[in-house]
Amino acid sequence: MLTMFLNTKIDFMTKRRLFYVVSAIVILVGIASFALHGGLRLGIDFAGGRLIEYRLSERVSIDELREVATAAGYPQAEIQPVRGTSDVLFRIPDVEVGEQATGDVSISQQLRAALQTHRPGLTAELLREESVGAKIGREIRGQAFWAIVISLGLILLYIAFRFEFRFGLGAVAALAHDVLVTLTIFSLFNLEISMPVVAALLTIAGYSINDTIVVFDRIREQSVRLRRETYFNVLNISINQTLSRTVITAITTLFAAGALLIFGGEVIRTFALAMTIGILVGTYSSIFIASALVLELRRAGEAKAA
Amino acid sequence: MGGNFRWKLLSLVVLLGLSVYALYPSARYYLMSEGDRQALPEESLETLRENALNLGLDLQGGMHLVLELDRTGLRDSEVPDAMARAIEILRNRVDKFGVAEPTIQPQGEDRIVVELPGLLDRERAVNLIGQTALLEFKLVKSEQESRRVIERLDRELAERRLAGADSADSADLEFTHPLTDLMPFWPELPFGAGFVLESDYEEARDLLASVPLDSILPVDAEIQWGRDVEAYQGYTGRLVYVLDRRAQLDGSHIANAVRRIGLDPTRPNTSGVSLTLNPQGARRFRRVTAQNVGRYLAITLDDRVVSAPSIRERIPSGRASITGAFSDDEAKDLAIVLQAGALPAPINIIQEMTVGPSLGADSIRMGTQAIAIGAILILIFMVIYYRASGLIALLALVLNMVFLLAALAGMRATLTLPGIAGMALTVGMAVDANVLIFERIREELRTGKKVRSAIDAGYGRAFRTILDANVTTLISSGVLWWIASGPIQGFATTLFIGILANLYTAVLITRMVFDAATGGGETESLSI
Numbered sequence: 001m002l003t004m005f006l007n008t009k010i011d012f013m014t015k016r017r018l019f020y021v022v023s024a025i026v027i028l029v030g031i032a033s034f035a036l037h038g039g040l041r042l043g044i045d046f047a048g049g050r051l052i053e054y055r056l057s058e059r060v061s062i063d064e065l066r067e068v069a070t071a072a073g074y075p076q077a078e079i080q081p082v083r084g085t086s087d088v089l090f091r092i093p094d095v096e097v098g099e100q101a102t103g104d105v106s107i108s109q110q111l112r113a114a115l116q117t118h119r120p121g122l123t124a125e126l127l128r129e130e131s132v133g134a135k136i137g138r139e140i141r142g143q144a145f146w147a148i149v150i151s152l153g154l155i156l157l158y159i160a161f162r163f164e165f166r167f168g169l170g171a172v173a174a175l176a177h178d179v180l181v182t183l184t185i186f187s188l189f190n191l192e193i194s195m196p197v198v199a200a201l202l203t204i205a206g207y208s209i210n211d212t213i214v215v216f217d218r219i220r221e222q223s224v225r226l227r228r229e230t231y232f233n234v235l236n237i238s239i240n241q242t243l244s245r246t247v248i249t250a251i252t253t254l255f256a257a258g259a260l261l262i263f264g265g266e267v268i269r270t271f272a273l274a275m276t277i278g279i280l281v282g283t284y285s286s287i288f289i290a291s292a293l294v295l296e297l298r299r300a301g302e303a304k305a306a
Numbered sequence: 307m308g309g310n311f312r313w314k315l316l317s318l319v320v321l322l323g324l325s326v327y328a329l330y331p332s333a334r335y336y337l338m339s340e341g342d343r344q345a346l347p348e349e350s351l352e353t354l355r356e357n358a359l360n361l362g363l364d365l366q367g368g369m370h371l372v373l374e375l376d377r378t379g380l381r382d383s384e385v386p387d388a389m390a391r392a393i394e395i396l397r398n399r400v401d402k403f404g405v406a407e408p409t410i411q412p413q414g415e416d417r418i419v420v421e422l423p424g425l426l427d428r429e430r431a432v433n434l435i436g437q438t439a440l441l442e443f444k445l446v447k448s449e450q451e452s453r454r455v456i457e458r459l460d461r462e463l464a465e466r467r468l469a470g471a472d473s474a475d476s477a478d479l480e481f482t483h484p485l486t487d488l489m490p491f492w493p494e495l496p497f498g499a500g501f502v503l504e505s506d507y508e509e510a511r512d513l514l515a516s517v518p519l520d521s522i523l524p525v526d527a528e529i530q531w532g533r534d535v536e537a538y539q540g541y542t543g544r545l546v547y548v549l550d551r552r553a554q555l556d557g558s559h560i561a562n563a564v565r566r567i568g569l570d571p572t573r574p575n576t577s578g579v580s581l582t583l584n585p586q587g588a589r590r591f592r593r594v595t596a597q598n599v600g601r602y603l604a605i606t607l608d609d610r611v612v613s614a615p616s617i618r619e620r621i622p623s624g625r626a627s628i629t630g631a632f633s634d635d636e637a638k639d640l641a642i643v644l645q646a647g648a649l650p651a652p653i654n655i656i657q658e659m660t661v662g663p664s665l666g667a668d669s670i671r672m673g674t675q676a677i678a679i680g681a682i683l684i685l686i687f688m689v690i691y692y693r694a695s696g697l698i699a700l701l702a703l704v705l706n707m708v709f710l711l712a713a714l715a716g717m718r719a720t721l722t723l724p725g726i727a728g729m730a731l732t733v734g735m736a737v738d739a740n741v742l743i744f745e746r747i748r749e750e751l752r753t754g755k756k757v758r759s760a761i762d763a764g765y766g767r768a769f770r771t772i773l774d775a776n777v778t779t780l781i782s783s784g785v786l787w788w789i790a791s792g793p794i795q796g797f798a799t800t801l802f803i804g805i806l807a808n809l810y811t812a813v814l815i816t817r818m819v820f821d822a823a824t825g826g827g828e829t830e831s832l833s834i
Contacts, residue, residue, distance in 0.1 A: 206779030256734030
């Protein structure tokens with residue numbers, strides 16, 4: 001049998017302060033980045049605006065495209081060429097969405113006209129166009145918020161019900177940690193937060209909890225079996241025993257998310273990136289953070305009782 | 307092997323059978339060659355499509371719109387009625403547009419969701435749907451009257467402009483003509499209206515928008531701009547009309563509207579719309595034309611003058627035509643819109659998602675590619691690490707996918723790009739259940755248990771964990787499904803069903819295979 005992590009005896013619990021510090025640093029970096037960038041970069045589903053993607057018959061430089069956008073009357077447009085193709089994304093935030101099509105030319109028509117003037121003979125095929133009014137953007141933001149809050153709440157209830165409340169808190173805290181770290185990375189690289197990213201975050205929540213549950217389950221089983229051991233040791237042993245499973249599942253899920261990231265195409269790229277980061281962070285937190293928190297909570301509980 | 311095994315096998319066969327049945331239409335529909343497609347009668351093709359897997363707009367290309375009814379002119383009690391009428395009218399318009407399977411649904415109190423799959427011309431669709439299509443026939447004021455009104459406006463604008471300046475006397479007022487300065491032919495009114503050069507159009511428009519016209523104009527008059535650019539004596543520009551506020555006829559008097567070519571003798575190859583009025587409308591039209599020979603009659607659409615022919619004689623026929631700078635498509639769409647009727651209130655597009663067909667096809671290709679690559683990598687890993695048992699995991703995975711697709715087809719759910727991503731993730735997460743079981747079995751074997759009891763213990767122990775773990779993902783995808791809409795909802799659906807299918811295949815089916823492989827005698831070792 002090919003095995004990894006057979007009979008490992010890594011002392012996770014003693015080194016836990018180190019992991020707290022690492023996580024704390026990352027989150028602090030996130031907060032700094034958040035402040036620096038003036039908040040998270042919101043995609044148009046949350047902030048409202050318009051997104052237009054064209055497939056051009058040949059590659060055009062960003063500078064030229066900026067001239068085109070300005071000529072069309074949208075100097076504030078964000079321009080993003082898609083790597084490896086001649087596709088271009090125009091993002092126009094805060095534009096009045098709500099066409100009452102009577103004689104007023106639409107934005108995509110204006111862009112196209114400007115493109116034509118600048119580079120006659122260039123064809124631009126409309127790949128997709130999305131526009132979200134400010135009102136709907138607010139609604140979607142609300143939806144995302146509630147989705148996250150309700151999910152976390154239900155998960156907490158479920159774990160508290162199946163294990164004990166302490167475990168529930170530990171799990172949800174680890175989850176919150178995962179979400180914060182993922183958002184930190186998004187903030188650092190100024191990546192856009194859109195509804196698919198929120199969906200990814202929720203999926204990561206489910207996945208990370210899976211991991212955490214597997215460890216908790218083992219802890220529960222071993223608490224009964226190894227009654228003579230200290231809680232400290234039980235936790236260590238449980239994590240070591242589940243290590244191979246945790247890592248293997250992380251590997252297989254990473255294969256899937258990674259394949260999506262590399263081969264899935266531009267539309268789904270941000271989502272796949274969020275998933276990949278989330279899986280890595282979730283695995284980290286399940287191994288190094290969740291049980292450590294349970295230990296702290298238990299000790300705090302014992303201290304209060306004393 | 308006991309009775310238990312037989313039941314499991316039976317359930318598997320039944321489910322497989324159902325799945326094939328559910329998926330057969332999809333397979334046929336999407337894998338049919340073009341030639342076969344033509345050969346099939348219309349109806350069978352329709353039913354085949356209906357039973358096949360639904361592809362979301364982001365995969366087949368098309369347009370998704372969320373419209374909001376502008377309730378500012380309506381009372382709250384009038385809204386439901388207006389909504390129903392608006393939906394009816396939109397349905398008529400879209401029907402004629404020729405989109406297969408459009409969807410028009412109300413959402414909440416004042417929103418309408420429109421989906422047009424396979425739509426290629428976004429601009430046309432937006433125009434067709436967004437137009438209020440208020441058609442009115444209004445008399446143009448006589449030249450004398452028009453001139454008086456324009457002068458009045460001019461004076462008002464001059465007073466406002468000079469009010470800002472420091473020193474002003476009546477002499478300045480005499481020479482300031484903000485509006486008529488922009489009219490090169492003033493006091494001549496080409497076609498009965500003021501002519502503004504195209505380059506001055508924006509300025510003139512802004513000027514007129516800057517004053518409260520209602521309090522300046524006579525009670526029975528109003529100002530409207532022409533819809534198109536006009537040419538006059540070598541110049542291009544826009545016309546601004548002074549009209550009778552009261553409409554003589556409107557869209558409700560139209561019985562029929564059809565696109566015709568050659569209605570305008572000065573534009574012989576251009577399309578226009580030929581209107582046939584209903585009896586009441588025809589009567590009115592006869593009267594109006596009889597009483598106003600020599601005047602212009604403006605035909606306005608959504609408060610813009612499309613054309614203003616002069617009334618040369620009484621028209622008894624109840625026929626009228628709308629001509630102007632129309633492209634063939636514009637005329638056709640206008641006829642559709644007039645026929646279907648004017649919307650009871652303006653409609654705003656508050657959200658839109660349009661995906662062109664090539665991106666749709668790209669997305670399908672890349673999505674399935676990603677799934678395939680991910681699956682292959684996982685498979686290789688599983689076989690290397692768990693040897694023959696890895697193949698059992700593969701079997702479970704394949705069945706998982708089949709059941710998932712079949713469930714989606716059976717539920718008429720929609721497959722979207724995030725849905726395909728969800729399938730990829732299901733692949734990754736599904737294997738987890740197998741990993742849990744295999745690791746347990748290995749542990750049991752290491753403690754010296756015999757193969758059979760190791761398998762039993764492995765499954766027994768692992769089951770609880772698998773259940774707990776998957777329930778939480780079910781919770782989060784359930785919440786997501788409930789709250790989100792569109793493509794993301796598709797993702798949640800796929801994930802949810804994928805996990806349910808996974809619970810079945812990973813636990814029951816693999817157990818079956820282990821039992822079958824080790825049943826009967828005492829197997830010595832397990833390839834795991």
